Amino acid sequence: MPTELLFRDDAYEPGCEARVLAAGPEGVVLDRTVFYPRAGGQPGDTGTLRWPGGSLAVADTLKGPDDTVLHLPDGGPGDGALPPPGTMVEAVLDWPRRHRLMRMHTALHLLCSLLPGVGVTGGQIGTEKSRLDFDLAGAALPEKEALAAAINALVAADHPVTEGWISEAELDANPGLVRTLSVQPPRGAGRIRLVRIGDGMPPVDLQPCGGTHVRATGEIGPVTIGKIESKGKANRRVHLALAD
Template identity: 55%
Template sequence: MTTEPLFRTDPYLQEAPARVAALTDEGGVVLDRTVFYPTGGGQPGDSGWLIWEGGRLPVATAVKRPDGGVALVPAEPLALPPVGAELRQVLDWDRRHRHMRVHTALHLLSVVIPLPVTGGQIGAGRGRLDFDMPEPPENLALLEERLNELIGLDLKVSESWITDAELAASPGLVKTLSVRPPVGQGRVRLVRIGTEARQVDLQPCGGTHVARTAEIGRVVLEKVEKKGRVNRRVSLALAE
């Protein structure tokens, strides 16, 4: 049971009608189409609400299913909408938008620190990237300044698609060593920051992002932690 990913075509869509396609054995709700981004690529699943005639269900998170569906996990043990029911799905928009801001900021962090990425995590206000970085950066304040300069340029964030074969022929597009881009479906989504003529960053990514970098707002590089012989974790936070 596949679910149409409305968040893929419009990450700013905050609510939408849908039909209940299935209920999982674990108590999740699968819709025919959804605005809820499912956990993946270091980005948490969305939360929000399902509202139908005679019922309202808070959603804690969303997860991918092996069959291509997205299961919405209830936040409380309340009555579930019946299969076939028409309902309205509503995002916790403030939380999602913070994920979008942090996620886009992390793409820019990989620009100001041009080293292989070994891991990452996105939160609602904070995020981090792990780098193959044998020595710590000499001047964290300077990196923060450069990062905020890129954000302040108000660069366009857009997407395009390439085939699996094109990605295989351009391995330099992949910055993350720990999580490989999803292949096997024939095409891979690329996220570009800047224009094709004046590009700042281009990499495969399935997450949600803001439309322009100025929407991120100012960020703070909080700390650098050693996480192995050559791995270091750089954490950032939204300043507001």
């Protein structure tokens, strides 16, 4: 039985009630969850599972087999008491951490929008700093100060951030929507989730993404551009951080 991904419908839901489907050394599987499993450069969520007579700190969340989600106990799989299958638990996110990752993830989409047509070869989202790697073969990277001014202007404009779905056939007809060269959108479900920033035509940014985001760019807050590193003949790594 697959885990229902509640964060797909509402990334702002901080917790939920769920039933334990399985619990073992590999982690705890629930029938539904607000916890995002590590994927696409976004870390897995942390938090707590609570049930009558027990609780468990969740140190990480991973994708499991057959479209399930594994909630890993603090200290590693198999550490501490586990809720038996069938137990009803309250799954509660470390919300401040999740919200900061949402702000970071949306900020990276804005950074990506400032280099239209440039492929992204890698990326990592963190609570303190994040990065994107760009394939700049035949293109120039703006100066750090110009990038900082441009991304903060997009933040201040408070553009709406929304999600939608297209079919795999529609994505095949619009391959330019995919900016990441190293990671392709997951296939097999028949549809692809799109994250859209801005309500104009064209939007500020539009690309496939399964991660969690804030509702508007103003929620990100001021962004700082850190060092820009050379990672090969054409690759440049751009670091960013939130000001608070």
